Amino acid sequence: MHSRPRAVSKEEASIPTLGDLEDCLVDTRSAIVAFSGGVDSSLVAAAAVRVLGERSLAVTAVSPALATGELDGARRVARTIGIAHEEIRTDELAREAYRRNGPDRCYHCKTELYDGLAVVAAARGFDAVFSGANLDDLGDWRPGLRAAAEHHVRHPLVEAGFGKSDIRRVARELRIPSAEKPAMPCLASRVPFGTAVDRTVLAQVDRAERAMKDLGFRDLRVRHLGAKARVEIAEQELARACGPDRGAVERAILGAGYDLVEIDPSPLRSGALTRGLPLADPGVGT
Structure with missing residues (x-):
């Protein structure tokens, strides 16, 4: 005797899933993930390697603004989820506007990052660059998103309708090591x-x-x-x-x-x- 399917509420139907995130990536031939090792970029990287396999690459920017231990953490996450991982050196301190530290500092930091990732993408033939920005970021002061727009960076978590709680939920389901990692901005x-x-x-x-x-x-x-x-x-x-x-x-x-x-x-x-x-x-x- 077959059981009747459980009714799904409107709220449940609107909860984004890993499948929704992966669906946003299927038409992408290859991609670099701007990868800090935090839960947001880790989930994007996990979805990217599931969909794109060897056509995905996680790249971590290393600079004096990166806290001690963060690079080692990123390496561990990348190994666990199985994505290829590389590092680039960025020099945001060479930018006078960054050193001046106005409210647009993150714009200059992200411009340095995306300039570097664009060089890697062009040299290696990657078609897209993904960030870990999510819906909750849209309700905050994020000048770095302007730099992303100028570099045509995609935000799969935004496209798939993910907020922070959704990200942690799916990261736990995938047993991503950074699922419970506190946010660690630069x-x-x-x-x-x-x-x-x-x-x-x-x-x-x-x-x-x-x-x-x-x-x-x-x-x-x-x-x-x-x-x-x-x-x-x-x-x-x-x-x-x-x-x-x-x-x-x-x-x-x-x-x-x-x-x-x-x-x-x-x-x-x-x-x-x-x-x-x-x-x-x-x-x-x-």
């Missing part, structure tokens, strides 16, 4: 707009955040405020930082070269420095 995002970015500042932020991770904290930001560092920590870890481990946190940050330490009593909110800026550029879908 180190320059810890520096308030208008404060110049250079190698010394980026290295100091990196030392401070690495010291925090050595204490067992996973999801945090060390905001660079000159001689002072403001430490922002995710809600589930905040009580420990403000309580029994407060002294260890302060010593860790002072050891990274800061003179003053402030532990923000409010939980970490990603994008704190861009809150109030306009939403993403309308060219995202190109």
Whole structure:
């Protein structure tokens, strides 16, 4: 006796699936994935290798703005999902507009990235470049999306209707190692707009955040405020930082070269420095 098929709600029918993502890629002959190893680009890379096989390549940009450990993490994810993986060196610090660190800093960073990926694509015959941008990014200040539009970068997660929760859900289904990885934007995002970015500042932020991770904290930001560092920590870890481990946190940050330490009593909110800026550029879908 056959059971009757279960009725599917309107809400369930609108939930994007891995199949939806793969369908967005089937007409692409070959592609490079701009690959940080975070959950967003990892899911795009996993879908790309499933659909395109050897005609897909994950490429990670290495620069002083990349936090310690991120490259090793990207390598592990690439091995696990089975996609070919390469690295390129980018030099966003050579761009004066990037160093100046205005609200459009990410535009100059992404322009450097996509310039580099375009060179690889042209030399190796890849037809497309994919990013890990998703629907949630469209509700935030993302000048890097303008750089993507100028370089004709595609955003498969946007095309397939994926928000962040959808990405993590499907990444868990595929057992992608970065499925639960906290977001880790570039180190320059810890520096308030208008404060110049250079190698010394980026290295100091990196030392401070690495010291925090050595204490067992996973999801945090060390905001660079000159001689002072403001430490922002995710809600589930905040009580420990403000309580029994407060002294260890302060010593860790002072050891990274800061003179003053402030532990923000409010939980970490990603994008704190861009809150109030306009939403993403309308060219995202190109």
